[in-house]
Amino acid sequence: MSPASTPDRILAAAHAIFDAEGADAVSMRRVAAEVGLSAMAIYRHFPNREALLARLSDDSFEEAARTWTDHAGQGTPRQRLLAMLGSYLDYALAHPHLFDHAFGLPREDARRFPEDFRARRSPTLNPIADAIVEGMSHGAFRKADEWDLAMDLWAHAHGLIALYRAGRFSYDEKRFRAFYLASTGRLIDAFAT
Template sequence: MNHSEPLRSLAKHVYTVNMPTDTTADRILAAAHALFDAHGAEAVTMRRVAADVGLSAMAIYRHFPNREALLARLSNDSFEDAARTWASHARQHDPHRRLLAMLESYLDYALTHPHLFDHAFGLPRDDARRFPEDFRARRSPTLNLIADAIAEGMAQGTLRTLDEWDLAMDLWAHAHGLIALYRGGRFSFDEKRFRTFYLASLGRTIDAFAP
Protein backbone atom coordinates (compact mmCIF):
# COMPACT_ATOMS: atom_id res chain seq x y z
CA MET A 1 0.00 0.00 0.00
CA ASN A 2 1.42 3.39 -1.00
CA HIS A 3 1.09 6.01 1.72
CA SER A 4 3.56 8.45 0.23
CA GLU A 5 0.99 11.10 -0.69
CA PRO A 6 -0.56 13.33 1.99
CA LEU A 7 -4.16 12.58 2.87
CA ARG A 8 -5.68 15.19 0.59
CA SER A 9 -9.23 14.15 1.44
CA LEU A 10 -8.74 15.04 5.09
CA ALA A 11 -9.17 18.67 6.04
CA LYS A 12 -6.24 20.00 8.01
CA HIS A 13 -7.28 20.47 11.60
CA VAL A 14 -6.31 23.58 13.53
CA TYR A 15 -6.29 22.78 17.20
CA THR A 16 -8.23 24.92 19.60
CA VAL A 17 -8.57 23.81 23.19
CA ASN A 18 -12.26 23.69 24.06
CA MET A 19 -12.64 26.00 27.02
CA PRO A 20 -16.07 27.41 27.78
CA THR A 21 -16.01 30.71 29.63
CA ASP A 22 -19.03 30.34 31.92
CA THR A 23 -17.21 30.13 35.25
CA THR A 24 -14.27 31.80 36.91
CA ALA A 25 -12.23 28.59 36.62
CA ASP A 26 -12.95 28.49 32.89
CA ARG A 27 -11.87 32.11 32.49
CA ILE A 28 -8.67 31.33 34.38
CA LEU A 29 -7.99 28.40 32.06
CA ALA A 30 -8.68 30.47 28.96
CA ALA A 31 -6.31 33.23 30.11
CA ALA A 32 -3.61 30.73 31.08
CA HIS A 33 -3.97 28.95 27.75
CA ALA A 34 -3.59 32.22 25.82
CA LEU A 35 -0.42 33.09 27.75
CA PHE A 36 0.99 29.59 27.35
CA ASP A 37 0.21 29.42 23.66
CA ALA A 38 1.82 32.78 22.92
CA HIS A 39 4.82 32.78 25.26
CA GLY A 40 5.36 29.33 26.78
CA ALA A 41 5.06 27.91 30.28
CA GLU A 42 7.36 30.53 31.83
CA ALA A 43 4.78 33.23 31.08
CA VAL A 44 2.05 31.44 33.04
CA THR A 45 2.29 32.75 36.59
CA MET A 46 -0.57 32.78 39.04
CA ARG A 47 -0.26 36.55 39.51
CA ARG A 48 -0.29 37.30 35.77
CA VAL A 49 -3.22 34.98 35.04
CA ALA A 50 -5.17 36.47 37.95
CA ALA A 51 -4.55 39.98 36.61
CA ASP A 52 -5.70 39.01 33.12
CA VAL A 53 -8.94 37.60 34.55
CA GLY A 54 -9.50 40.50 36.92
CA LEU A 55 -8.92 38.58 40.15
CA SER A 56 -6.80 39.43 43.14
CA ALA A 57 -3.47 37.65 43.45
CA MET A 58 -4.90 35.42 46.17
CA ALA A 59 -8.37 34.74 44.73
CA ILE A 60 -7.01 32.52 41.95
CA TYR A 61 -5.88 29.99 44.57
CA ARG A 62 -9.50 29.23 45.39
CA HIS A 63 -9.72 27.62 41.95
CA PHE A 64 -6.24 26.14 41.46
CA PRO A 65 -4.03 25.37 44.45
CA ASN A 66 -0.78 26.22 42.68
CA ARG A 67 0.84 26.88 39.32
CA GLU A 68 1.68 23.20 38.80
CA ALA A 69 -1.98 22.25 39.09
CA LEU A 70 -2.94 24.91 36.55
CA LEU A 71 -0.28 23.74 34.07
CA ALA A 72 -1.31 20.11 34.56
CA ARG A 73 -4.92 21.03 33.78
CA LEU A 74 -3.83 22.81 30.59
CA SER A 75 -1.89 19.73 29.50
CA ASN A 76 -4.79 17.41 30.25
CA ASP A 77 -7.22 19.63 28.35
CA SER A 78 -4.86 19.64 25.38
CA PHE A 79 -4.60 15.84 25.44
CA GLU A 80 -8.38 15.54 25.53
CA ASP A 81 -8.78 17.97 22.64
CA ALA A 82 -6.21 16.05 20.60
CA ALA A 83 -7.99 12.79 21.38
CA ARG A 84 -11.30 14.21 20.16
CA THR A 85 -9.64 15.24 16.91
CA TRP A 86 -7.95 11.88 16.46
CA ALA A 87 -11.20 10.05 17.20
CA SER A 88 -12.87 12.04 14.41
CA HIS A 89 -10.72 10.07 11.96
CA ALA A 90 -12.67 6.91 12.80
CA ARG A 91 -14.52 7.40 9.52
CA GLN A 92 -11.31 6.18 7.89
CA HIS A 93 -12.14 2.47 7.83
CA ASP A 94 -8.65 1.57 6.59
CA PRO A 95 -6.52 1.37 9.77
CA HIS A 96 -3.41 2.40 7.83
CA ARG A 97 -5.01 5.61 6.58
CA ARG A 98 -6.47 6.26 10.02
CA LEU A 99 -3.01 5.96 11.58
CA LEU A 100 -1.59 8.44 9.10
CA ALA A 101 -4.50 10.83 9.67
CA MET A 102 -3.95 10.76 13.44
CA LEU A 103 -0.21 11.22 13.10
CA GLU A 104 -0.78 14.12 10.71
CA SER A 105 -2.95 15.67 13.41
CA TYR A 106 0.02 15.25 15.76
CA LEU A 107 2.12 17.28 13.34
CA ASP A 108 -0.62 19.92 13.12
CA TYR A 109 -0.67 20.20 16.91
CA ALA A 110 3.12 20.59 17.10
CA LEU A 111 3.15 23.34 14.49
CA THR A 112 0.04 25.18 15.70
CA HIS A 113 0.74 25.05 19.45
CA PRO A 114 4.51 24.57 19.82
CA HIS A 115 4.70 25.68 23.46
CA LEU A 116 1.90 23.37 24.57
CA PHE A 117 3.37 20.57 22.46
CA ASP A 118 6.77 20.93 24.11
CA HIS A 119 5.28 21.00 27.60
CA ALA A 120 3.07 17.98 26.92
CA PHE A 121 5.56 15.81 25.06
CA GLY A 122 9.09 17.17 25.35
CA LEU A 123 9.76 18.22 28.94
CA PRO A 124 10.14 16.15 32.12
CA ARG A 125 6.96 16.29 34.22
CA ASP A 126 6.10 14.47 37.43
CA ASP A 127 2.62 13.71 36.09
CA ALA A 128 3.80 12.43 32.69
CA ARG A 129 2.54 9.02 31.64
CA ARG A 130 5.26 6.40 31.34
CA PHE A 131 5.69 3.47 29.00
CA PRO A 132 4.71 0.70 29.27
CA GLU A 133 2.56 0.53 32.39
CA ASP A 134 0.53 3.74 32.03
CA PHE A 135 -0.14 3.14 28.35
CA ARG A 136 -1.07 -0.52 28.70
CA ALA A 137 -3.48 0.57 31.42
CA ARG A 138 -5.07 2.83 28.75
CA ARG A 139 -4.33 6.05 30.61
CA SER A 140 -3.37 7.89 27.41
CA PRO A 141 -6.38 9.27 25.50
CA THR A 142 -4.24 9.69 22.38
CA LEU A 143 -2.04 6.59 22.22
CA ASN A 144 -5.11 4.45 22.99
CA LEU A 145 -6.42 5.40 19.55
CA ILE A 146 -3.12 4.54 17.84
CA ALA A 147 -2.96 1.15 19.56
CA ASP A 148 -6.61 0.43 18.72
CA ALA A 149 -6.05 1.17 15.02
CA ILE A 150 -3.00 -1.09 15.03
CA ALA A 151 -4.95 -3.88 16.73
CA GLU A 152 -7.67 -3.50 14.11
CA GLY A 153 -5.08 -3.78 11.33
CA MET A 154 -3.74 -6.96 12.92
CA ALA A 155 -7.25 -8.40 13.18
CA GLN A 156 -7.82 -7.63 9.49
CA GLY A 157 -4.52 -9.27 8.55
CA THR A 158 -3.00 -6.08 7.11
CA LEU A 159 -0.41 -5.86 9.91
CA ARG A 160 1.68 -8.63 11.38
CA THR A 161 0.57 -9.88 14.78
CA LEU A 162 2.85 -8.06 17.18
CA ASP A 163 2.37 -6.19 20.44
CA GLU A 164 0.13 -3.26 19.54
CA TRP A 165 1.50 -1.08 22.35
CA ASP A 166 5.10 -1.61 21.29
CA LEU A 167 4.21 -0.76 17.70
CA ALA A 168 2.19 2.27 18.83
CA MET A 169 5.24 3.55 20.71
CA ASP A 170 7.41 2.87 17.64
CA LEU A 171 5.14 5.05 15.50
CA TRP A 172 4.86 7.79 18.10
CA ALA A 173 8.64 7.91 18.56
CA HIS A 174 9.14 8.03 14.78
CA ALA A 175 6.64 10.87 14.36
CA HIS A 176 7.99 12.81 17.34
CA GLY A 177 11.58 12.41 16.21
CA LEU A 178 10.85 13.75 12.73
CA ILE A 179 8.98 16.72 14.18
CA ALA A 180 11.82 17.46 16.61
CA LEU A 181 14.36 17.37 13.78
CA TYR A 182 12.22 19.64 11.60
CA ARG A 183 11.66 22.16 14.36
CA GLY A 184 15.37 22.01 15.18
CA GLY A 185 16.25 23.14 11.67
CA ARG A 186 17.58 19.79 10.45
CA PHE A 187 15.46 19.87 7.28
CA SER A 188 15.79 22.39 4.45
CA PHE A 189 12.15 21.70 3.52
CA ASP A 190 9.36 24.22 3.87
CA GLU A 191 6.33 23.06 5.84
CA LYS A 192 4.53 21.62 2.80
CA ARG A 193 7.52 19.55 1.68
CA PHE A 194 8.19 18.39 5.22
CA ARG A 195 4.57 17.28 5.63
CA THR A 196 4.86 15.20 2.45
CA PHE A 197 8.12 13.64 3.66
CA TYR A 198 6.71 13.05 7.16
CA LEU A 199 3.65 11.18 5.89
CA ALA A 200 5.68 9.17 3.39
CA SER A 201 8.19 8.19 6.06
CA LEU A 202 5.47 7.09 8.47
CA GLY A 203 3.76 5.23 5.63
CA ARG A 204 6.95 3.30 4.95
CA THR A 205 7.20 2.40 8.62
CA ILE A 206 3.62 1.14 8.70
CA ASP A 207 4.19 -0.84 5.50
CA ALA A 208 7.26 -2.48 7.06
CA PHE A 209 4.92 -4.21 9.51
CA ALA A 210 2.71 -5.69 6.79
CA PRO A 211 2.57 -9.52 6.69
Protein backbone atom coordinates in the same frame (compact mmCIF):
# COMPACT_ATOMS: atom_id res chain seq x y z
CA MET B 1 -25.08 31.03 25.84
CA SER B 2 -24.07 31.25 29.48
CA PRO B 3 -20.93 33.13 30.47
CA ALA B 4 -17.83 31.07 31.10
CA SER B 5 -17.15 30.02 34.66
CA THR B 6 -14.24 31.58 36.48
CA PRO B 7 -12.08 28.42 36.22
CA ASP B 8 -12.81 28.29 32.48
CA ARG B 9 -11.82 31.95 32.10
CA ILE B 10 -8.62 31.30 34.07
CA LEU B 11 -7.79 28.33 31.86
CA ALA B 12 -8.51 30.30 28.68
CA ALA B 13 -6.25 33.16 29.79
CA ALA B 14 -3.48 30.79 30.89
CA HIS B 15 -3.81 28.86 27.63
CA ALA B 16 -3.47 32.03 25.55
CA ILE B 17 -0.37 33.14 27.46
CA PHE B 18 1.16 29.65 27.33
CA ASP B 19 0.40 29.23 23.63
CA ALA B 20 1.95 32.58 22.74
CA GLU B 21 4.93 32.73 25.10
CA GLY B 22 5.51 29.36 26.77
CA ALA B 23 5.25 28.00 30.29
CA ASP B 24 7.68 30.47 31.84
CA ALA B 25 5.34 33.34 30.96
CA VAL B 26 2.42 31.82 32.89
CA SER B 27 2.31 33.25 36.39
CA MET B 28 -0.64 33.20 38.75
CA ARG B 29 -0.48 36.99 39.06
CA ARG B 30 -0.46 37.55 35.30
CA VAL B 31 -3.31 35.11 34.66
CA ALA B 32 -5.36 36.67 37.46
CA ALA B 33 -4.83 40.12 35.95
CA GLU B 34 -5.92 38.87 32.52
CA VAL B 35 -9.15 37.52 34.01
CA GLY B 36 -9.77 40.52 36.26
CA LEU B 37 -9.20 38.73 39.56
CA SER B 38 -7.06 39.74 42.48
CA ALA B 39 -3.72 37.97 42.72
CA MET B 40 -5.03 35.91 45.66
CA ALA B 41 -8.48 35.08 44.21
CA ILE B 42 -7.04 32.79 41.54
CA TYR B 43 -5.86 30.41 44.28
CA ARG B 44 -9.49 29.58 45.10
CA HIS B 45 -9.66 27.81 41.75
CA PHE B 46 -6.11 26.46 41.31
CA PRO B 47 -3.95 25.81 44.38
CA ASN B 48 -0.71 26.75 42.61
CA ARG B 49 0.96 27.35 39.27
CA GLU B 50 1.92 23.68 38.92
CA ALA B 51 -1.73 22.63 39.20
CA LEU B 52 -2.69 25.18 36.55
CA LEU B 53 0.06 23.99 34.20
CA ALA B 54 -0.87 20.35 34.82
CA ARG B 55 -4.45 21.13 33.88
CA LEU B 56 -3.29 22.82 30.68
CA SER B 57 -1.24 19.73 29.81
CA ASP B 58 -4.17 17.43 30.55
CA ASP B 59 -6.39 19.59 28.36
CA SER B 60 -3.76 19.40 25.60
CA PHE B 61 -3.78 15.60 25.77
CA GLU B 62 -7.56 15.58 25.69
CA GLU B 63 -7.68 17.93 22.68
CA ALA B 64 -5.21 15.76 20.78
CA ALA B 65 -7.09 12.61 21.78
CA ARG B 66 -10.43 14.05 20.59
CA THR B 67 -8.91 14.84 17.22
CA TRP B 68 -7.37 11.38 16.95
CA THR B 69 -10.59 9.69 18.02
CA ASP B 70 -12.44 11.63 15.31
CA HIS B 71 -10.48 9.52 12.81
CA ALA B 72 -11.64 6.22 14.36
CA GLY B 73 -13.72 4.20 11.94
CA GLN B 74 -12.80 6.32 8.92
CA GLY B 75 -10.95 4.53 6.16
CA THR B 76 -8.52 1.67 6.49
CA PRO B 77 -6.40 1.23 9.61
CA ARG B 78 -3.41 2.57 7.64
CA GLN B 79 -5.36 5.66 6.59
CA ARG B 80 -6.48 6.23 10.18
CA LEU B 81 -2.94 5.91 11.49
CA LEU B 82 -1.70 8.46 8.95
CA ALA B 83 -4.59 10.80 9.77
CA MET B 84 -3.89 10.58 13.51
CA LEU B 85 -0.17 11.14 13.06
CA GLY B 86 -0.98 14.03 10.72
CA SER B 87 -3.12 15.53 13.49
CA TYR B 88 -0.17 15.14 15.86
CA LEU B 89 1.94 17.22 13.49
CA ASP B 90 -0.85 19.80 13.14
CA TYR B 91 -1.02 20.18 16.91
CA ALA B 92 2.76 20.43 17.31
CA LEU B 93 3.04 23.18 14.72
CA ALA B 94 -0.05 25.12 15.82
CA HIS B 95 0.74 24.98 19.56
CA PRO B 96 4.50 24.49 19.96
CA HIS B 97 4.73 25.60 23.60
CA LEU B 98 1.83 23.42 24.72
CA PHE B 99 3.16 20.54 22.63
CA ASP B 100 6.57 20.79 24.29
CA HIS B 101 5.07 20.91 27.76
CA ALA B 102 2.66 18.04 27.15
CA PHE B 103 4.88 15.73 25.12
CA GLY B 104 8.48 16.81 25.44
CA LEU B 105 9.37 17.81 28.99
CA PRO B 106 9.87 15.67 32.11
CA ARG B 107 6.81 15.75 34.35
CA GLU B 108 6.03 13.91 37.57
CA ASP B 109 2.59 12.88 36.31
CA ALA B 110 3.74 11.77 32.84
CA ARG B 111 2.58 8.37 31.68
CA ARG B 112 5.29 5.72 31.51
CA PHE B 113 5.80 3.04 28.89
CA PRO B 114 4.85 0.25 28.97
CA GLU B 115 2.69 -0.11 32.08
CA ASP B 116 0.57 3.06 31.81
CA PHE B 117 0.01 2.54 28.10
CA ARG B 118 -0.90 -1.13 28.40
CA ALA B 119 -3.36 -0.11 31.12
CA ARG B 120 -4.93 2.24 28.51
CA ARG B 121 -4.14 5.39 30.48
CA SER B 122 -3.07 7.29 27.37
CA PRO B 123 -5.92 9.09 25.62
CA THR B 124 -3.60 9.82 22.71
CA LEU B 125 -1.96 6.45 22.14
CA ASN B 126 -5.09 4.31 22.71
CA PRO B 127 -6.59 5.10 19.27
CA ILE B 128 -3.23 4.32 17.61
CA ALA B 129 -3.07 0.92 19.32
CA ASP B 130 -6.72 0.27 18.46
CA ALA B 131 -6.12 0.96 14.76
CA ILE B 132 -3.12 -1.38 14.84
CA VAL B 133 -5.18 -4.15 16.47
CA GLU B 134 -7.88 -3.69 13.86
CA GLY B 135 -5.30 -3.85 11.09
CA MET B 136 -3.90 -7.07 12.54
CA SER B 137 -7.37 -8.60 12.90
CA HIS B 138 -8.10 -7.85 9.21
CA GLY B 139 -4.75 -9.26 8.11
CA ALA B 140 -3.38 -5.89 6.96
CA PHE B 141 -0.63 -5.85 9.61
CA ARG B 142 1.59 -8.65 10.87
CA LYS B 143 0.85 -9.96 14.33
CA ALA B 144 2.96 -8.14 16.91
CA ASP B 145 2.54 -6.33 20.19
CA GLU B 146 0.24 -3.39 19.42
CA TRP B 147 1.72 -1.21 22.17
CA ASP B 148 5.26 -1.70 20.93
CA LEU B 149 4.17 -0.81 17.40
CA ALA B 150 2.16 2.19 18.66
CA MET B 151 5.23 3.44 20.54
CA ASP B 152 7.38 2.88 17.43
CA LEU B 153 5.02 5.08 15.41
CA TRP B 154 4.74 7.75 18.09
CA ALA B 155 8.50 7.89 18.68
CA HIS B 156 9.14 8.15 14.95
CA ALA B 157 6.59 10.94 14.49
CA HIS B 158 7.78 12.79 17.59
CA GLY B 159 11.41 12.50 16.52
CA LEU B 160 10.70 13.93 13.07
CA ILE B 161 8.76 16.83 14.60
CA ALA B 162 11.53 17.54 17.11
CA LEU B 163 14.15 17.53 14.34
CA TYR B 164 12.06 19.84 12.17
CA ARG B 165 11.44 22.28 15.00
CA ALA B 166 15.16 22.23 15.85
CA GLY B 167 15.96 23.40 12.31
CA ARG B 168 17.41 20.10 11.11
CA PHE B 169 15.35 20.15 7.90
CA SER B 170 15.76 22.76 5.18
CA TYR B 171 12.16 22.12 4.11
CA ASP B 172 9.40 24.65 4.43
CA GLU B 173 6.33 23.47 6.36
CA LYS B 174 4.51 22.15 3.29
CA ARG B 175 7.48 20.10 2.12
CA PHE B 176 8.21 18.83 5.64
CA ARG B 177 4.58 17.75 6.02
CA ALA B 178 4.83 15.73 2.80
CA PHE B 179 8.08 14.13 3.98
CA TYR B 180 6.64 13.42 7.44
CA LEU B 181 3.54 11.68 6.06
CA ALA B 182 5.59 9.70 3.55
CA SER B 183 8.06 8.67 6.24
CA THR B 184 5.39 7.59 8.72
CA GLY B 185 3.67 5.77 5.87
CA ARG B 186 6.88 3.85 5.16
CA LEU B 187 7.09 2.85 8.80
CA ILE B 188 3.47 1.65 8.80
CA ASP B 189 4.14 -0.28 5.61
CA ALA B 190 7.10 -1.99 7.28
CA PHE B 191 4.71 -3.95 9.50
CA ALA B 192 2.10 -4.54 6.81
CA THR B 193 1.51 -8.08 5.58
